Amino acid sequence: MKTLYDKIWDAHVVVPETDAPAILYIDIHLIHEVTTPQAFSGLKARGLKVRRTDKTFGTMDHSIPTSSRSLTGFDEMAAKQVRTLAENCAEFGVPLYDLNSSKQGIVHVIGPELGLTQPGRTLVCGDSHTSTHGAFGALAHGIGTSEVEMVLATQCLLQRKSKNFRVNFDGRLQPSVTAKDMILALIAKIGTGGGTGHVFEFTGSAIRALDMDARMTICNMSIEGGARAGLVAPDDTTFQYVAGREFAPQGAAWDAALTRWKKLPSDDGAHFDQTVTIDASSLEPMITYGTNPGMAIPLTGRVPAASTAEDQTALKYMGLEPGQPMLGHPIDVVFVGSCTNSRLSDLRSAAQILRGRKVNPRVRMLVVPGSYEVKRQAEAEGLDRVFKEAGAEWREAGCSMCIAMNGDSVPAGKTSVSTSNRNFEGRQGKGARTLLASPVTAAASAVEGCVADPRRLGGVA
Amino acid sequence: MKILGPVVVVAAENIDTDQIIPARFLKVTDKVGIGQHLFEDRPEFQVKKGVEILVAGDNFGCGSSREHAVWALKDFGFKAVISTSFADIFRQNSLKNSFLPIVVDSKTHAMLKPGVVVSIDLASQTLAIKDGPTVTFPIDSFSKTCILEGLDEIGYLLRHDAAITAFEGRGV
Numbered sequence: 177m178k179t180l181y182d183k184i185w186d187a188h189v190v191v192p193e194t195d196a197p198a199i200l201y202i203d204i205h206l207i208h209e210v211t212t213p214q215a216f217s218g219l220k221a222r223g224l225k226v227r228r229t230d231k232t233f234g235t236m237d238h239s240i241p242t243s244s245r246s247l248t249g250f251d252e253m254a255a256k257q258v259r260t261l262a263e264n265c266a267e268f269g270v271p272l273y274d275l276n277s278s279k280q281g282i283v284h285v286i287g288p289e290l291g292l293t294q295p296g297r298t299l300v301c302g303d304s305h306t307s308t309h310g311a312f313g314a315l316a317h318g319i320g321t322s323e324v325e326m327v328l329a330t331q332c333l334l335q336r337k338s339k340n341f342r343v344n345f346d347g348r349l350q351p352s353v354t355a356k357d358m359i360l361a362l363i364a365k366i367g368t369g370g371g372t373g374h375v376f377e378f379t380g381s382a383i384r385a386l387d388m389d390a391r392m393t394i395c396n397m398s399i400e401g402g403a404r405a406g407l408v409a410p411d412d413t414t415f416q417y418v419a420g421r422e423f424a425p426q427g428a429a430w431d432a433a434l435t436r437w438k439k440l441p442s443d444d445g446a447h448f449d450q451t452v453t454i455d456a457s458s459l460e461p462m463i464t465y466g467t468n469p470g471m472a473i474p475l476t477g478r479v480p481a482a483s484t485a486e487d488q489t490a491l492k493y494m495g496l497e498p499g500q501p502m503l504g505h506p507i508d509v510v511f512v513g514s515c516t517n518s519r520l521s522d523l524r525s526a527a528q529i530l531r532g533r534k535v536n537p538r539v540r541m542l543v544v545p546g547s548y549e550v551k552r553q554a555e556a557e558g559l560d561r562v563f564k565e566a567g568a569e570w571r572e573a574g575c576s577m578c579i580a581m582n583g584d585s586v587p588a589g590k591t592s593v594s595t596s597n598r599n600f601e602g603r604q605g606k607g608a609r610t611l612l613a614s615p616v617t618a619a620a621s622a623v624e625g626c627v628a629d630p631r632r633l634g635g636v637a
Numbered sequence: 638m639k640i641l642g643p644v645v646v647v648a649a650e651n652i653d654t655d656q657i658i659p660a661r662f663l664k665v666t667d668k669v670g671i672g673q674h675l676f677e678d679r680p681e682f683q684v685k686k687g688v689e690i691l692v693a694g695d696n697f698g699c700g701s702s703r704e705h706a707v708w709a710l711k712d713f714g715f716k717a718v719i720s721t722s723f724a725d726i727f728r729q730n731s732l733k734n735s736f737l738p739i740v741v742d743s744k745t746h747a748m749l750k751p752g753v754v755v756s757i758d759l760a761s762q763t764l765a766i767k768d769g770p771t772v773t774f775p776i777d778s779f780s781k782t783c784i785l786e787g788l789d790e791i792g793y794l795l796r797h798d799a800a801i802t803a804f805e806g807r808g809v
Contacts, residue, residue: 190804196779199794199797210664217666217667218791239664256666318702320702326794329791330795330801334793372696372725468653484650485648485649486649581661581663598700
């Protein structure tokens with residue numbers, strides 16, 4: 177009896193683990209501008225080529241401006257990094273969805289959109305949020321630049337197998353409680369190192385009820401719980417999403433793929449090294465108050481007592497006091513975007529709150545679609561007009577304010593409510609204070625000018 | 638590989654890779670001089686050049702997969718970091734750069750005060766505290782061999798080219 181992880185692992189072992197790690201075959205390698213220049217330099221120094229240019233796909237997301245698609249007048253170092261990726265992809269024959277491409281976007285948004293992310297596949301990228309793709313029942317995790325070079329050269333990784341960690345969400349979510357709240361609740365429960373050495377498999381009725389965008393939000397933040405990968409077993413929701421996409425199997429190949437994919441779910445009685453169960457029906461909208469994603473509480477809660485030096489440092493940095501309610505805490509910036517929450521359903525839920533309302537004048541709100549395609553679809557539905565009429569900025573696709581290495585950042589000492597994945601010190605800019613929350617909570621907070629409960633504004637279903 | 642010298646201690650737990658090297662310094666296309674930005678936004682850590690062994694709190698290196706974190710530590714002059722645990726990707730990145738992520742129990746960790754002199758020997762997987770105990774530490778056996786013998790992991794994989802090609806021939 178095997179878990180989903182066991183099955184994907186076994187199907188990709190080229191050479192089994194001995195004293196040396198296993199050699200694991202990689203089906204899809206996604207690359208971007210930040211973690212690849214040194215890997216390509218390594219290839220050149222060794223005189224190697226990219227082994228499988230048909231399994232390697234590049235895009236630009238981290239370092240790029242979202243104010244326009246032009247690099248003219250942009251940070252010269254960032255522009256050079258972007259140009260370097262284009263040069264390397266051209267030299268090595270790797271397909272690249274650059275700033276002028278209608279397929280450009282955050283690497284973890286476009287992989288699924290293009291149909292590259294498929295059940296049962298192995299997928300890696302030099303980015304820790306590669307865990308996102310696990311939502312499809314694909315084994316996907318972040319790698320470092322040395323490993324990027326390894327995969328470019330050999331299409332394989334040296335890997336030791338992780339342990340299995342089942343995270344079971346039973347019950348039905350309350351209105352205005354989202355996938356973001358589920359994953360923040362998990363990390364608050366197990367801590368940022370709770371999943372170290374493990375691969376999560378998310379199971380239970382609350383997971384099955386989620387659409388693919390929501391499942392991606394959950395798997396995306398697996399890494400914030402210490403697990404390099406998170407998985408959801410593929411089902412009809414998955415298959416319907418993948419069907420018809422550019423790189424999805426067609427015709428007889430689709431039928432064959434479906435047969436294979438339906439065998440992927442964990443066998444009844446398969447062994448998990450750890451199991452955590454959370455009652456999804458009891459969850460509330462969550463928000464972080466500290467400087468790691470585990471420092472999260474229900475939105476209606478109060479900042480906990482600072483029992484450790486780490487807590488004290490965090491609260492001092494955040495400008496918060498123990499016992500203080502989170503609701504009503506003034507904010508300066510709202511960011512809706514990032515590989516966690518920049519897909520169409522995220523933008524729809526934020527727009528639902530903002531429709532007919534105004535962003536509070538004290539707040540700068542940035543809405544950054546995850547990809548060119550998300551932007552196109554959002555505009556076709558008129559979501560861009562909702563955001564702009566409310567007074568938010570509607571941007572081009574990219575990582576933007578999640579990582580603040582591209583011109584979009586939160587000023588020092590200012591507080592943002594952000595739909596991104598990390599509230600680390602300085603993550604959104606030096607001295608920036610980040611409160612992580614769902615798009616719904618972020619939109620409500622933008623309207624109120626402080627941390628606000630979306631249910632007071634009518635909420636979302 | 639042997640490292641002998643005093644330790645510098647950053648006591649905080651969960652030091653993430655954004656603290657080790659903030660994202661605004663990731664716009665580089667090489668590794669040159671990246672150590673000058675190590676802990677740039679955490680001046681209170683007071684790490685100084687000339688010390689080779691860093692001691693840090695639990696879950697060191699969590700967060701982003703940026704190998705720049707390891708490059709920055711190495712470029713600054715560190716050769717090893719001692720903690721009670723490391724994030725998975727950081728540990729992998731470290732070993733691939735012959736930078737030692739050394740896990741000790743919390744009792745041993747508590748003995749590693751600033752300036753305490755330790756001796757690390759990778760071959761015997763021992764950490765000896767001057768005027769104190771000697772403990773062993775775990776390390777991936779393959780990574781250990783690669784570091785001690787200067788083996789190149791890409792070279793190792795390339796020697797399995799026939800097996801990789803055969804795997805690819807199976808289709809799907």
